[in-house]
Amino acid sequence: MSGKTLYDKIWDAHLVANDPNGETILYIDLHLIHEVTSPQAFAGLRAHGRPVRRPDRTLAVADHNVPTQGQSRGVGAVADPEARLQLETLGRNVAANGIEFFPMGDIRNGIVHVVGPEQGRTQPGMTIVCGDSHTSTHGAFGALAHGIGTSEVEHVLATQTLRQRKAKNLRVVVDGDLHPGVGAKDIALAIIGEIGTAGGTGYVIEYVGSAIRGLSMEGRMTLCNLTIEAGAKAGLVAPDQKTWDYLQGRPASPKGGAWEMALSYWKTFFTDLDAKFDREIHLKAADIAPLVTWGTSPEDVVSVTGSVPDTTAIADETRRAQVQRALDYMGLSSGQRIDTARIDVVFIGSCTNSRIEDLRSAAEVARGRKVAGQVRAMVVPGSGLVKEQAEAEGLDAIFTEAGFEWREPGCSMCLAMNPDRLEPGQRCASTSNRNFEGRQGRGGRTHLMSPAMAAAAAIAGHIVDVRRLD
């Protein structure tokens, strides 16, 4: 019998029962909730008179529709009445069910996928779910983590379990050294560009190889965060010394004797040498350049030194029409060099890239430079604690002196559910995760890239290779 993958081991450790209908009932260790995808779940519980089974394994934050200014004025001051209702509803639901909540304005509040790891709630070998597709982020710790719908949120609240079908195992190997100026975001975009946005459908991806080992925990979070953009159920990086170092001393990390016990438990979560994967993909780190997206799907990637597709060179008629549609939406011409695209807005933030290392990397580019005249550039830290840390390091001063706005934590312009959004036709260099049509505001045009590349675009006023910035 062959060995087990990391995914197999986490699955087996959480198996409660196998239902005759082919579903497995898996126990959920940590359930993260937020204001947008939870109200109907609580309403469902109320309608059936069902209690929350494990309020102690549930944590709530307010992130999707909070404004990124004036948070200290409280929810009552949120201008949008619908957003306010959702935020107030979350407050009522968590109070009624004894669930811990970091409300808007609390320094521990922030984007759900920044808060979980930062607080030490996210731990190796766990199962973690949230009504948000970017829950895959937590896989960076060797936790099986994925997004769920609201009916499943209700199911987890009521039973602390989820009905699941096992996915297949896909191993993505990235070996070698990355070039300077190339990071986790570029690895992730390179993989999505390689396998496509449906390339991972039906699989859990485990990322291995020397380039992955070399990533910091925050880099691994960026990589696992973008796993959903490749269509995969979840992404995993096996825990190692970097994981223990990150976790030690966090508020919810085990302490004293429990730390030693936890460590020996966590160390059982690795893929056996003789484990079999259903599919493998290999990339060489040295082949990866700083990447940006040119189109309206995260798979539409191009090296910053390259050009958008030349439609006359596409033989397949359906594909040609798709590319043309994306180019038309993006306001780009067939074959245009990507670094000629002039930028209106720069957004540095989101659950993909709003952690302290992301802000340091952007600040390094911004230091002593000025944002180009026509550009509105904003930096939105992922949590109150990230903001505090950045301010302690003087990053806020670097950004504001360069002409960036320094804002309060939240999902912000990643999804435009709050006041931060693009106007029709505006072109944005964004560190977020989705360049879908209208994602950042109706008619908005999104180019995904790393924090350093986004900062460089703010300075240059157009997409630019950060390695060649004057």
Add this chain to the structure above:
Amino acid sequence: MTPFTTLDGKAAPLDVANVDTDQIIPKQFLKTVEREGLAKGLFYDLRFDEAGNPKPDFVLNQPQYAGASVLIAGDNFGCGSSREHAPWALLDFGLRCVIAPTFADIFYNNCFENGLLPITLPEPVVRQLMTEAKGGNHVFSINLADQAVITPSGEIVHFDIDPGRKEKLLKGLDAIGETLQHNADIGRYEYKRSLSTPWLEARP
């Protein structure tokens, strides 16, 4: 949940790949605490221009597809955000079945929680169904028990579906109610877990 057994209705062809859930229901419609009333936001940016007027070329605005209950779409339908507002909006609009070559995982799961039938068929077959739906007669019949799509021309196309999920739709089962029947198993697991990972029992 409303069971899904059979369906006779018009099928609308949406010949686009990678239809993401931001397109199915844009973010401004997610600021609700209700499941109902989302039809107004379905495919909003595709259905309406910036002044809020219907775009005549969008398939669901064309009179021959008024009242459609089946949508035939391209590859990787429902990718992106996990928002269950996507199936809620499709259902609220009257669509009860989506046929596509592939679906994104979270959207696919969400369909079964709501009595919306997602049918996966090979790309050439979907293409053929789309061609028929573009013709003069757009009325398709779907029979879940028989796992069959009957096209306007009378052709019977068989589709595969997981037996457990099929039963869930046919009976309109309440997943939570079913799982709560395993209450003793969950309790036993929690006891075992309290011994193997006791640090997770203490509230942080």
